[in-house]
Amino acid sequence: MKLSADLKALQTRLGHDFARPDLIVRAVTHASMSGPNRDDNQRLEFLGDRVLGLVMAEALLAGDRAASEGQLAPRFNALVRKETCADVAREIDLGAALKLGRSEMLSGGRRKMALLGDGMEAVIAAVYLDGGFDAAKAMVLRLWGDRVRSVEEDARDAKTSLQEWAQARGQQPPRYLETARTGPDHAPVFTIRAELDDGTGVEATAGSKRQAEQMAAKALLTRVES
Structure with missing residues (x-):
């Protein structure tokens, strides 16, 4: 499968070259564009949420070996919540690559927090399935960047x-x-x-x-x- 120019550009921003390009295509396909011959990203979103959770749980444990579960939980929630995923998606311009139905296009779907967050989770799953956990972990930690180190302040309700x-x-x-x-x-x-x-x-x-x-x-x- 040959990737479109926008997906090639997204692949570069992700820092991962897909051996199975069908995975990144599915990851950016919203349910409004799904059909008999086109899978949407909902199942990948489900998986990506869990992969992201494991990456962040490991990172938080390694980053603060003295923290209690009560201290780690709000930090974890701040890093994996939909708003954070959407913020990361905006930074890599994921919205430009999303495949949306006409109704979502007209209603500004490329800027919607829920669609961007879901798409980011689906992309994480696509990288995980294509390159394994280490590849997904490396990408997530790079894209989340300073958020992991500064999460204690961000986690404060x-x-x-x-x-x-x-x-x-x-x-x-x-x-x-x-x-x-x-x-x-x-x-x-x-x-x-x-x-x-x-x-x-x-x-x-x-x-x-x-x-x-x-x-x-x-x-x-x-x-x-x-």
Whole structure:
């Protein structure tokens, strides 16, 4: 099978030359493009999630031999969550290579966090099946890069930390108010204000309410602790 120019470019960005090019084709094929003679990437996504989990579990254990399970679990979750996979996918421009049906194309599928995250997991599985665990591990660690080393800060749940800060001072839990919503229905952008009892608040904007709330909470916590 001969790869298209966009898949050849993606292969270069991944740092892995596929002996079985059908695997990378399947990894970038969304269910909206599947058919009798074309497999989608859902089964690869399932496998890639597990391969990614094993890579990160090994990396975290090797990186901090004194950490307890309670310390490792949130770090692990931060590294394997869909948002992180989507961030990595954006860095390698995976969206440009995704094969999408017309409806997904029109609704901005190449930029959707869920599609990018799923596609990244499928690509990991494709490399694993093509080159084995060592090849998949090397690629994942290279693409995730500094995220593994800085994960303790990333793993900190800002909303929980802000709530604990407020409660320790006899305040009610912080409030999260949606102050704006922009963009089309298929790709909304939310602005959320995190606010304390005394009216102190910070706004943050992101492509999901969850992410905007976390960003606002982190910024507000930084403000009140400084």
